[in-house]
Amino acid sequence: MSNQELPIVSCDDAEPCASAVMREPLTAEQATELAKVFKAIGEPVRLRLLSLIASHAGGEACVCDLTDAFELSGPTISHHLKVLREAGIVEGDRRGTWIYYRVRPETLRLLSDSLAPATDAVVTA
Amino acid sequence: MSNQELPIVSCDDAEPCASAVMREPLTAEQATELAKVFKAIGEPVRLRLLSLIASHAGGEACVCDLTDAFELSGPTISHHLKVLREAGIVEGDRRGTWIYYRVRPETLRLLSDSLAPATDAVVTA
Numbered sequence: 001m002s003n004q005e006l007p008i009v010s011c012d013d014a015e016p017c018a019s020a021v022m023r024e025p026l027t028a029e030q031a032t033e034l035a036k037v038f039k040a041i042g043e044p045v046r047l048r049l050l051s052l053i054a055s056h057a058g059g060e061a062c063v064c065d066l067t068d069a070f071e072l073s074g075p076t077i078s079h080h081l082k083v084l085r086e087a088g089i090v091e092g093d094r095r096g097t098w099i100y101y102r103v104r105p106e107t108l109r110l111l112s113d114s115l116a117p118a119t120d121a122v123v124t125a
Numbered sequence: 126m127s128n129q130e131l132p133i134v135s136c137d138d139a140e141p142c143a144s145a146v147m148r149e150p151l152t153a154e155q156a157t158e159l160a161k162v163f164k165a166i167g168e169p170v171r172l173r174l175l176s177l178i179a180s181h182a183g184g185e186a187c188v189c190d191l192t193d194a195f196e197l198s199g200p201t202i203s204h205h206l207k208v209l210r211e212a213g214i215v216e217g218d219r220r221g222t223w224i225y226y227r228v229r230p231e232t233l234r235l236l237s238d239s240l241a242p243a244t245d246a247v248v249t250a
Contacts, residue, residue, distance in 0.1 A: 112241040
């Protein structure tokens with residue numbers, strides 16, 4: 001799923017970004033799409049992976065940088081990374097032996113804005 | 126759980142609020158606490174309930190205002206409201222027959238800030 005499919009924050013020149021979650025009731029369809037992304041980070045290992053990737057030097061990390069932080073198997077780490085990738089929260093590309101992951105800031109900003117009280121909404125026109 | 130137990134965003138006069146998730150790796154304990162709250166909103170009915178409460182006239186809603194939006198039983202709605210309340214996302218108080226719910230903006234702001242790219246962090250000193 002790409003962030004373009006999460007119609008929860010609207011921004012244009014006429015109207016600053018506003019939090020749709022806080023401003024008006026989400027439709028069932030909007031809630032289903034958005035809940036998927038929150039569910040993806042509603043798991044401690046995935047949230048730590050996100051944090052490790054986001055804060056890694058250079059803004060990206062390979063699986064080789066991530067596994068040491070956990071007492072988990074490589075396949076388990078890979079499964080959690082896949083969930084984050086499918087939710088549009090991180091993206092990765094293969095270079096040589098490794099896949100390098102980085103966060104998708106547009107998705108994180110969208111999630112962040114969706115929860116911000118209306119007065120906090122960040123203008124990113 | 127109260128928001129005071131979520132040590133994921135630090136703000137004081139010397140240092141503006143910054144997103145700990147994006148800035149440095151979360152500890153396992155921080156991730157466990159924060160993931161619980163994201164998991165609570167990682168479910169479509171609960172996300173719609175949050176949105177309905179937040180956007181309701183006057184900033185609060187009773188169960189009587191919420192059930193019509195769903196084809197779900199009263200006890201099911203009450204269960205989801207309990208999960209949101211236990212996560213510190215909403216709070217409620219009984220007046221007469223009904224419990225009235227409102228969002229806890231401090232928790233929402235904390236979640237929002239935890240995901241904001243560092244440059245977006247909202248200063249709420």
